[in-house]
Amino acid sequence: MNTVPDQEFAISAQQVDRNFGNLKAIQNLDLQVEKQRIYGFLGPNGSGKTTAIRLLTGLLKPSAGSISVLGYKLPKNAEKLRLKIGYMTQKFSLYDDLTVKENLQFLAKIYGLQGKHQHKRISKLLSIYGLDQKANQLAGNMSGGQRQRLSLAGAVLHQPELLFLDEPTSAVDPENRREFWEQLFDLCDQGTTILVSTHYMDEAERCHKLAILEAGIKRADGSPDELMANMNAHVVEVLSDNIRNLKNQLFTLNEIISAAQLGARLRVLVNKKVTDPIGFLKQLPMAEQIKQAQIVRPSLEDVFVTCTGEGRQ
Amino acid sequence: MNSFLRIQAVFIKELMQLKRDRMTFGMVIMIPLIQLMLFGFAINTNIRHVPVGVVDHSQTGLSRVLVQTISATQIVNFTQHYLSIQQAQQAIASGEVHAVLIIPKDVSQRLVRNQSVGLGSPPSSDEETSRPIAQWLVDSSDTMIAAAIKSLRNMPLLELLNKPPNRGTPTFAVTLLYNPEQRTAVNIVPGLVAVILTMTMIMFTSAAIVRERERGNLEMLITTPVRSFELMLGKIIPYVFIGLVQTAIILGLGYSVFAVPINGSLLQLGAATLLFIAASLVLGLVISTIAKNQLQSMQMTIFVLLPSILLSGFMFPYDGMPLAAQYIAEALPATHFMRLIRGIVLRDVDVFNMRFDLYWLLIFTLIGLAIASLRFKKNLD
Ligand SMILES: Nc1ncnc2c1ncn2[C@@H]1O[C@H](COP(=O)(O)OP(=O)(O)OP(=O)(O)O)[C@@H](O)[C@H]1O
Ligand SMILES: [Mg+2]
Numbered sequence A: 001m002n003t004v005p006d007q008e009f010a011i012s013a014q015q016v017d018r019n020f021g022n023l024k025a026i027q028n029l030d031l032q033v034e035k036q037r038i039y040g041f042l043g044p045n046g047s048g049k050t051t052a053i054r055l056l057t058g059l060l061k062p063s064a065g066s067i068s069v070l071g072y073k074l075p076k077n078a079e080k081l082r083l084k085i086g087y088m089t090q091k092f093s094l095y096d097d098l099t100v101k102e103n104l105q106f107l108a109k110i111y112g113l114q115g116k117h118q119h120k121r122i123s124k125l126l127s128i129y130g131l132d133q134k135a136n137q138l139a140g141n142m143s144g145g146q147r148q149r150l151s152l153a154g155a156v157l158h159q160p161e162l163l164f165l166d167e168p169t170s171a172v173d174p175e176n177r178r179e180f181w182e183q184l185f186d187l188c189d190q191g192t193t194i195l196v197s198t199h200y201m202d203e204a205e206r207c208h209k210l211a212i213l214e215a216g217i218k219r220a221d222g223s224p225d226e227l228m229a230n231m232n233a234h235v236v237e238v239l240s241d242n243i244r245n246l247k248n249q250l251f252t253l254n255e256i257i258s259a260a261q262l263g264a265r266l267r268v269l270v271n272k273k274v275t276d277p278i279g280f281l282k283q284l285p286m287a288e289q290i291k292q293a294q295i296v297r298p299s300l301e302d303v304f305v306t307c308t309g310e311g312r313q
Numbered sequence B: 001m002n003s004f005l006r007i008q009a010v011f012i013k014e015l016m017q018l019k020r021d022r023m024t025f026g027m028v029i030m031i032p033l034i035q036l037m038l039f040g041f042a043i044n045t046n047i048r049h050v051p052v053g054v055v056d057h058s059q060t061g062l063s064r065v066l067v068q069t070i071s072a073t074q075i076v077n078f079t080q081h082y083l084s085i086q087q088a089q090q091a092i093a094s095g096e097v098h099a100v101l102i103i104p105k106d107v108s109q110r111l112v113r114n115q116s117v118g119l120g121s122p123p124s125s126d127e128e129t130s131r132p133i134a135q136w137l138v139d140s141s142d143t144m145i146a147a148a149i150k151s152l153r154n155m156p157l158l159e160l161l162n163k164p165p166n167r168g169t170p171t172f173a174v175t176l177l178y179n180p181e182q183r184t185a186v187n188i189v190p191g192l193v194a195v196i197l198t199m200t201m202i203m204f205t206s207a208a209i210v211r212e213r214e215r216g217n218l219e220m221l222i223t224t225p226v227r228s229f230e231l232m233l234g235k236i237i238p239y240v241f242i243g244l245v246q247t248a249i250i251l252g253l254g255y256s257v258f259a260v261p262i263n264g265s266l267l268q269l270g271a272a273t274l275l276f277i278a279a280s281l282v283l284g285l286v287i288s289t290i291a292k293n294q295l296q297s298m299q300m301t302i303f304v305l306l307p308s309i310l311l312s313g314f315m316f317p318y319d320g321m322p323l324a325a326q327y328i329a330e331a332l333p334a335t336h337f338m339r340l341i342r343g344i345v346l347r348d349v350d351v352f353n354m355r356f357d358l359y360w361l362l363i364f365t366l367i368g369l370a371i372a373s374l375r376f377k378k379n380l381d
Helices: A049-056 A078-084 A100-110 A115-128 A144-156 A174-189 A201-206 A224-229 A243-251 A277-282 A285-289 A300-312 B002-020 B022-042 B061-072 B085-094 B107-113 B143-150 B184-206 B208-215 B217-221 B228-258 B266-290 B294-310 B323-331 B333-347 B351-375
Strands: A009-020 A023-034 A038-042 A064-069 A072-074 A085-088 A162-166 A193-198 A209-214 A217-222 A233-240 A256-262 A265-271 A290-295 B050-056 B076-082 B099-103 B135-138
Touching (some): A023 A193, A023 A217, A038 A201, A049 A064, A100 B002, A144 A162, A209 A300, A217 A224, A217 A300, A233 A243, A233 A277, A243 A256, A277 A290, B061 B099, B085 B099, B085 B135, B184 B266, B208 B228, B208 B266, B266 B333, B266 B351
Antiparallel strands (some): A009 A023
């Protein structure tokens, strides 16, 4: 197993399709995930995040296209890949009727970890993920956040090179979410490549790189900064006394991609084709409603709205 | 080495889950206990105390003695008197009684002339001597009850006349081996082992994979290095022990409560039981890989369970069944085990003489395990 061509990437996929009957769950997915990076899948419900992860873990066979993970061609070599990847499923998939410790012991044995090594590894995981006190509690009786920490502990137990996390923080409060991400960065520092799906913008922003998925299609990818810099729109914040009315009027214009109310302000995305967005807004018939307008730094949410807007129209 | 460890991991996990599943754990013990008591006491092919009525046209002392003599056999209980045959027929139709004895007016004359009484006089025409002394009307839709009443046809009547019974020499001498007292439990109890094992073993394992799929555990399991056959083996081994415990409960209670002897070698009994347990578990696993949810797996279990009860020889003798049914029965592990366990427990047969039944169980297990492992794909498609 020496120098496979795409070994520089942990994951590389070309033109991957996956259909469920008539439904095209994934279309033309091209993906390159560098090693030791955190790569994010950002997308709304049903956009195909879970399906993409299942394809990349070898759980589903692609309808077309080629996938190579850690140098193994999938789905052919899925079995060999198993020792090197960890997968935290979206739905809790450890055993509700086993205790935290029993769940980890089960996994440890499955991965061939025994005796002293097993004991050491499990105590370490319990302390890293703050589960010491819960070691003998049934997994089914734990809170959502605790369960997710247990799932993560289970997924990293065998120190995989590549970790797939499917919406790992969906049941975690913001405080614990931050801590969870600290742990992901620790893992990343230790050399693990992480692919994580989310529909939280703040989480997506923490990723080294991310792909925005919508309706099974990758709309954009790159680092959060790149995505914001290359965004196909200007972001203008507008002050007005009659925001709802202004918003409805702006919406009818082709140049306006979106207008979203943020308290007393309106965040307007204007197509990049318009070179001077402020001037453009000022010359509109409803310009007298605009008290103030200024260009602001785009956020990832703006990127998301710009990319996915097309699909909705 | 690692493979062994993984089987062990699945095995221990399964035990833990079983330990916490009080309901299932209770069922493991209660099913054989309750079924044994139920079937052991309830199923009885020695029919006794069938409620019957009488229409007495003669109203003599003799007719009353006749009724008493028949009652003394304990096969029937005279519970009703009817005045007319119509009334009696209505009572049979309504299920009040299963049969009615009609005693004719001339019962005394008929009795005197009856050959079985053997008085030889007075001389009479053939037609007269051949007349039965009374008549039974029987609801024969239940063949067992009909047979019980029919067995009364040739009951000796000499006691009626205060004479010692005329013990004629029977055509055949019959020696009853293995169950001389003709107790039904002797046949039922070993058969019950086969039925209960079929039920619990298939039921538990048929839900095994399906349950993991329903609860979402499968998605995690198949991303681990555990192989199909390791998963299958680890999952069924705990139930092997359960099967043995159930067998011990049934045969133990059968011995102490129903006095069913265990004549054969325990070792051979154990070996045959293990093979049968294996075959049943594997059948359950195959079902588990076909069924999409637990309801489906339950339906398929019942689909196998019913012929295992009805065709395996548990309820009805195998040899009495039409050929097509026999072929179906041959395919079922329960049929082979039914023969084996009755052979070993009751007739102390050397299992080597029944090795073809063993072979079938073995082949069934191996093919089943292969099918289950092949069918269980490690992906979600
Ligand atoms: N096994 C399946 N059979 C049929 N359709 C499926 C299957 N799995 C997924 N789909 C469909 O594929 C699409 C993508 O689903 P997927 O679960 O990948 O979305 P997701 O991005 O993970 O959504 P969520 O954020 O809700 O988890 C959905 O429309 C879903 O209904
Ligand atoms: Mg999902």
